[in-house]
Amino acid sequence: MSVDAGSKAVSIRGVSKTFRTGTTALVDIDLEVEPGEFVSLIGPSGCGKSTVLRIVGDLVQPSAGSVLVNGKPAHRARLDHDYGIVFQDAVLYDWRTVAKNVSLPLEMLGWSRARRKARVEEMLELVELRGFESSRPWQLSGGMQQRVSIARALSFDPSLLLMDEPFGALDEMTRERLNLELLQIWEKAGSTVIFVTHSIPEAVFLSTRVVVMSSRPGRIADVIPVDLPRPRGVATREDTRFFELVTAVREALAAGRVEAPPRSLATGEVY
Amino acid sequence: MSTIVEPVPSGLTRELGGRLRDWVPALVVFVLAIALWQGLTTAFHVQTFLLPKPSDIARSFWENKSALWSAGVYTLKEAAGGFVLGSGLGILAALLLARFRVVGAALMPFAIAANAIPIIAFAPITNNWFGLLNPFSKMAIAAVLCFFPTMVNTLRGLTSVHPSSIELMRSYAAGETAVFRHVRIPNSLPFMFTGLKISAVLSMIGAIVGEYFGGPTNALGVSILNDTQLFDFPRAWAGIVLASAFGLAFYGLVVLAEHFTTSWHPSARSFSGE
Numbered sequence: 081m082s083v084d085a086g087s088k089a090v091s092i093r094g095v096s097k098t099f100r101t102g103t104t105a106l107v108d109i110d111l112e113v114e115p116g117e118f119v120s121l122i123g124p125s126g127c128g129k130s131t132v133l134r135i136v137g138d139l140v141q142p143s144a145g146s147v148l149v150n151g152k153p154a155h156r157a158r159l160d161h162d163y164g165i166v167f168q169d170a171v172l173y174d175w176r177t178v179a180k181n182v183s184l185p186l187e188m189l190g191w192s193r194a195r196r197k198a199r200v201e202e203m204l205e206l207v208e209l210r211g212f213e214s215s216r217p218w219q220l221s222g223g224m225q226q227r228v229s230i231a232r233a234l235s236f237d238p239s240l241l242l243m244d245e246p247f248g249a250l251d252e253m254t255r256e257r258l259n260l261e262l263l264q265i266w267e268k269a270g271s272t273v274i275f276v277t278h279s280i281p282e283a284v285f286l287s288t289r290v291v292v293m294s295s296r297p298g299r300i301a302d303v304i305p306v307d308l309p310r311p312r313g314v315a316t317r318e319d320t321r322f323f324e325l326v327t328a329v330r331e332a333l334a335a336g337r338v339e340a341p342p343r344s345l346a347t348g349e350v351y
Numbered sequence: 352m353s354t355i356v357e358p359v360p361s362g363l364t365r366e367l368g369g370r371l372r373d374w375v376p377a378l379v380v381f382v383l384a385i386a387l388w389q390g391l392t393t394a395f396h397v398q399t400f401l402l403p404k405p406s407d408i409a410r411s412f413w414e415n416k417s418a419l420w421s422a423g424v425y426t427l428k429e430a431a432g433g434f435v436l437g438s439g440l441g442i443l444a445a446l447l448l449a450r451f452r453v454v455g456a457a458l459m460p461f462a463i464a465a466n467a468i469p470i471i472a473f474a475p476i477t478n479n480w481f482g483l484l485n486p487f488s489k490m491a492i493a494a495v496l497c498f499f500p501t502m503v504n505t506l507r508g509l510t511s512v513h514p515s516s517i518e519l520m521r522s523y524a525a526g527e528t529a530v531f532r533h534v535r536i537p538n539s540l541p542f543m544f545t546g547l548k549i550s551a552v553l554s555m556i557g558a559i560v561g562e563y564f565g566g567p568t569n570a571l572g573v574s575i576l577n578d579t580q581l582f583d584f585p586r587a588w589a590g591i592v593l594a595s596a597f598g599l600a601f602y603g604l605v606v607l608a609e610h611f612t613t614s615w616h617p618s619a620r621s622f623s624g625e
């Protein structure tokens with residue numbers, strides 16, 4: 081392990097994952113994420129994006145390789161509450177009100193009632209959901225639910241945010257609005273984000289780097305740095321550079337896809 | 352198995368919580384049915400031992416009200432005791448089986464097999480074990496009847512949790528106890544109440560049938576049996592009506608508890624006027 085691994089927010093080295101079912105989800109993944117970076121993972125469905133995220137979060141164990149988060153083994157980082165996670169479906173508990181859902185991680189951290197209350201108010205302010213404190217999750221729209229989920233993930237100030245297609249189930253307009261909100265929150269919080277998506281424009285719009293994955297088995301096909309100026313906004317999406325980068329990502333995705341079938345035909349292996 | 356596992360959410364909370372106006376059609380049907388019963392038994396001179404007139408049943412109930420009522424309360428107490436015991440153990444067993452999956456895997460086949468046993472057939476045996484006059488002999492039958500539906504439904508609720516709900520808790524470094532407290536147990540409540548509602552009905556059946564095999568004279572099952580043997584059919588029917596009313600009231604009590612405990616459930620959304 082090199083000396084500078086400790087200064088990275090996330091350091092993934094030689095990670096492979098074969099599930100007990102025999103599915104090889106990932107082969108030899110290497111990825112270093114700097115503190116404060118916004119890295120998107122993009123790739124065809126089933127290429128192992130969620131698996132990468134869950135390995136970083138110590139929710140799934142890699143079959144080979146190592147993962148450091150803030151210089152610590154992923155397991156230690158999870159116990160230290162180093163990251164917050166957001167899933168595609170908001171995963172809110174129906175038996176808790178919106179406010180209680182946001183305060184769940186704070187309860188787990190043993191915060192006092194008064195401190196929790198103050199923080200929950202602050203977080204709901206941030207995601208523009210004041211007034212919905214005592215609503216039930218199912219009374220909210222999909223976009224609002226996802227904002228609750230983001231507020232919950234940010235509530236305890238984790239240095240790392242893991243987001244697994246958080247806006248995948250939302251309509252295009254809601255998605256673009258939440259993209260903007262997320263960028264503002266990220267710029268304010270200064271945290272590191274690993275963001276899984278299958279939307280090319282979304283990946284380009286948000287990220288400092290886009291990691292393009294190919295499937296069967298999941299590998300990193302390309303890493304595309306995004307040099308669009310910040311702060312990004314509505315105008316960013318009309319920038320010619322934006323379109324160039326979207327095209328670059330699309331081509332990298334296509335290249336990853338073309339490469340796979342001949343390989344499996346040549347080796348005669350069935351993945 | 353499938354008969355005692357019902358999908359949540361049951362619409363019953365909603366029905367019972369509905370406005371009085373929603374009850375009018377059911378009330379009309381009820382009154383019409385009683386009137387029809389009265390009319391037909393009178394018109395065709397149906398003999399009392401076949402089917403007494405509602406008016407005869409009502410009169411007999413009124414004349415024997417204190418004896419019937421105290422017998423009903425006695426039997427209801429047996430049923431309630433069995434319900435608390437059986438369902439309590441059922442919930443406890445479900446928690447253990449959900450917590451220690453190996454134990455669950457080892458015991459579940461037996462639980463399923465035991466569930467197929469017609470438990471009511473044991474009534475004469477428990478009467479022997481605990482004594483005819485001991486209320487515990489009826490409670491035991493009621494308890495065994497309540498155990499399985501509560502256990503199976505609660506277990507299903509404890510284990511049918513979305514994987515990401517658990518992963519979320521893991522991401523907070525939560526241990527098993529916290530996962531149970533914050534996710535599995537709340538998630539199981541609607542399922543558990545499905546089991547408890549079935550059990551409330553079964554416990555009354557268990558107590559009455561247990562009493563048919565013998566018990567103190569101030570028990571409802573014994574009273575009904577004696578009345579039929581003395582050809583006092585209106586009184587026997589009055590006893591049956593009371594047993595039904597108590598069973599229904601018990602069921603309603605569980606539904607009420609369900610309403611207050613799981614008002615957060617999406618099936619309760621009609622209450623908030625959505």
Ligand SMILES: Nc1ncnc2c1ncn2[C@@H]1O[C@H](COP(=O)(O)OP(=O)(O)O)[C@@H](O)[C@H]1O
Pocket residue numbers: 099100101103104105123124125126127128129130131132
């Ligand atoms: N728990 C699991 N057990 C077995 N196979 C799994 C499991 N989780 C994911 N997989 C498989 O691993 C591959 C990658 O899955 P995933 O990481 O969810 O992909 P993505 O998020 O990119 O769509 C898929 O083929 C999927 O079927």
Ligand SMILES: [Mg+2]
Pocket residue numbers: 129130131244
């Ligand atoms: Mg996924």
